[in-house]
Amino acid sequence: MDPSQSLVSQKSSDSDLHIQLHPLVLLTISDHITRHAARQQQGPILGALLGQQNGRVITLEHAFECPTTAGPNGEASLPSPWFEERVKQFKDVHKEPPLDLVGWWSTAPTAAPDPSHLSVHRQLLQDYNESAIFLAFHPSQLQASESHNAKLPLTIYESVIEGENVNDASKDMQIDGEELVLKLRFRELRYSVETGESEMIGVNTIVQGSGTAAVDTYPLVAGANTGNNPQSVKQGTRGDKDGRESNTGLTQEEEELLANLTTRLNAIRTLESRISLLKSYVANISPESGNADSTSVTWSHPLLRDISSLLSHLSLLSPSEQSSFATEVVSQNNDVLLASLLGKMGESVKAMRELGRKSAIVQNQRKADAHAQRRQRYPDFGSGGGVSSGFYP
Template sequence: MAENEHNPLLSAHPSSESSLLIHLHPLVLLTISDYITRHTLRNQEGPIVGAILGQQHGREVSLEHAFECKLVATDDGNVMLHQDWFEERLQQFKDVHKPPALDLAGWFTITPKSGPQSHHLPIHRYILHKYNESAVLLAFHPSSREDGPVGGKLPLTIYESIYEGDSHATAGGEAGDNEMQVEGEDALKLRFRELPYSVETGEAEMIGVDFVVRGGGGAVAVDPSTKLGSKKAKAAEKKTDTDSVVLSPEDEELIATLTAKANATRMLHSRIKLIRAYLTSLPPSYLTTGVESTSSTENAAQPTSPQHSEINHTILRSIQALLQRLPLLIPANSQAFEQESLAEKNDVSLVTLLGNLSNGAKDIKELGRKFYLIDNHRQARRKTAGVPEDMIPMSAGGAGAGAYASPTADFERKDGLSFKEFEQLSAMQASK
C-alpha cells in the first residue's frame, strides 16, 4: 500500500476483492520482450504500446497473443492509437486466429514500478469505450530486472480498471468520506487495481519456448554505437562469426541445459536463504522442537516483540510440509540404491561398448568391400594387358599400383621365373 500513496491512479481496494482470473501465455511475454529489445537497439523514440488478444469466459481472461501498435501524436501532447491502422491489424489477427475466436483483451506498455501514469489514460479510455469495457493493462517494468535476482518474479504487473470516488482513492478517506457522490459517473474517476495472474503454457507454446531457449546459447548482443567501418569492429565481427560457427546444435543444447540448471540452482539457493531468514526472525518459542517445558507454549501466546517478524501460521505449515517431504528424496536403503545405480551404469556402459563394436564391424565390412572392388579392378586391368593370370607385379611403383606399362614389364611367376626367362624357355621348347 505504500506505492498507492505516491500514485493517485492506483485503487485503495486490495486485489483480493477482484474476482478476475488472468491466465498469461508465454507468447505474450516473448512478443513484448522482442518489441522492447528492437525498440532499444534501434534507438527508436516514443512509447512502447501494443495490443493483447485473448479470450474471456465469465471472470476468466486468457492473454494469448500480442502485437505492437502504431501511434500518432495528439494536439495536447499525448499519443493515441492510429485508428485505421489499428482496426485493420486487429481484424487481420482475428482472421488468423479464428479457432478459437480471439478478441481484444487488453494492451501492454512500459511503466515504472509505481504503476500507470496519467499519459496512459487516453489510450486505456479509448480501448474501454470502443473495444472492451473490461480490458486489462499489462505494465512491464524492465528497470526492475537490472538489480533483481535471477529467476525471480516476472517484471510485470496486470491491472484492471475500476471507477471509484475520491474518498476511495485515498488511503484514509480524509475529506471525501462525509460527502456523497450524487453526480453519477462524472464524479467517479478511473483507477487501476492490481490483479493476480498465472502463467499457462500450451503444448505448442512449450515447444516454441524450448526452441528459443536452446537457440539463446549462441545469441550475440550487438552494440548499436559501434562503428562498423573501424578495424576493431570488423575484427570483433569476424571473431563473433567464428565463435558462432564453432557452436554446433549439440553445443547449444548443452549450454542451454547447463544455463537452465544454473538458474534453477540459484533460485533454490535464494529460496532457502529466504526461508532461513524468515525462521530466524521468528520469536524463540517458534524455534523449539516441541518437547521442552510448557514455558515455550506460554511464551508463544505472548505478543511478538518489534524486532521479530509477524507470525504467519500458513507459511509455517507450508514450511513444515516441505520438511516432511524431504525424507522422500533420500533413499531408505542406501546400499540397495548404490547397487541399482551401479547396475544402471553398467548397462549404459555395455550399450556403449556394443555400439562401438557395431561401428567397428561396420568399418571392417566397408574396408573389405573396398578391397574387393580394388582387387577386381586389378584383375580386369591384368586381363586387358594380356598378362597371364599366374603372374603378379613385382613392385607397385612406376605408373601406380597395379599398372602395366607393357607386356614385357618385369613380372615374377609363382614358380620363381621372370617373364623374360619364361619367354626364353618357351622359345627353346618350340625349337626342339
C-alpha cells in the same frame, strides 16, 4: 506518492478476475523492447493483447506491437484505421479458438502507471473493449533482479471508475450534498502462467539457442518507463568511442537477416566444438589410443550410452549399407536431373510454339500485302468482268 494522486486504487479487486498469461506474450514484449532499445527508437513502447474471456478467466495468448500518433494535447493515441485492420487480420488468422482484443500492454514504472497511459487506455475502453485490461511491464526490475527465481517484472491491472471527494480526498465517507469527482483508477489482478505443449517446445528451443546466439545486450536503466527519453537506453560499445553503434547503412530487413545468419553460424560452431569434444573423449578412453591406462580410466557408461544413442540417430549420415545408400543417392540425383530436363524441354516446346505462331502471323501478313499490291496494279484482277488485255506484262 500521495495516494490521492496515484492511479492505482487503494482497494483490492472485487471482480474475481483471473489472468492466464502465455509465454508467447512475454516473448513478443521482450523482443519489442529489445529492438526498440537496440535501434535507439523514441516514443512509447506499447502493443495490443489478444486472448479469450471465459467467465471470470481471461487468457492472454498473443500480442503485437502498435505505433502511436500524437493527439491534440500531445498525448499518445492509437491510429484507428491501422489498429482496426490489424486486429481484424489477427482475428482472421486465429479463428480456432477465436481470439479477441482483451487489453494492451506498455512499459511502466514499478510503483504505478503514470498519466501518460490514460489516453490509450481510455481509447480502448471507448472504442474496442469496455473491460480492457492493462499489462504494465517494468524494465527497471530486470536490472535490479539477480535471482533466476525472481518474480516476473510485470503487473496486470483492471480499470475501475471511483468517486473522490472534491474538498478532501482523504475522507473515506461522503458527506451528504458533497460533490464527487469520478476518476479512472487501476486495480491489480492476480495472474498465472499457462503453457501449452507447442509453446513449451518453442520456449525450450529459444532457451537452448540463446546460449549460443551472439547478440549485443542493451540493458535498460532503472526508472525507464515509456521510452520517451532516449537517454534511458545504454548502448553497448561496438567500435565507437562514444559507445553508440556505428551507422552501417543497413536496412531493418538486412539487420534481421544478418542477426539470423549470425545465430545460425554460432550454432554450427557450437555443434562442431561439441562433436570434437565427444570425439576426443572417446579417443582418450579407447584402449587402442595408447594415451590412457586401462586400469586407471573410469568409464562413464551412461555417457557412453548417450553417445551411442546419438550416433544411432545419424544413420543417414553414416549408413551401415554403403552400397544401398550410394544407390539411393544416385537415384535421387537422377530424379532431380530428370525433372530439370523435363522443365527445360517444356520451356523449349513453349518457345517453339510461340515461334510458329509468330511465323504464321508474318506469313499471313505477307500474303495479304502481296494480294493488296496485285489489286492495286491490276484493278480488274479477280472481278467478274475479266482482265483487260495489255494489263499483264
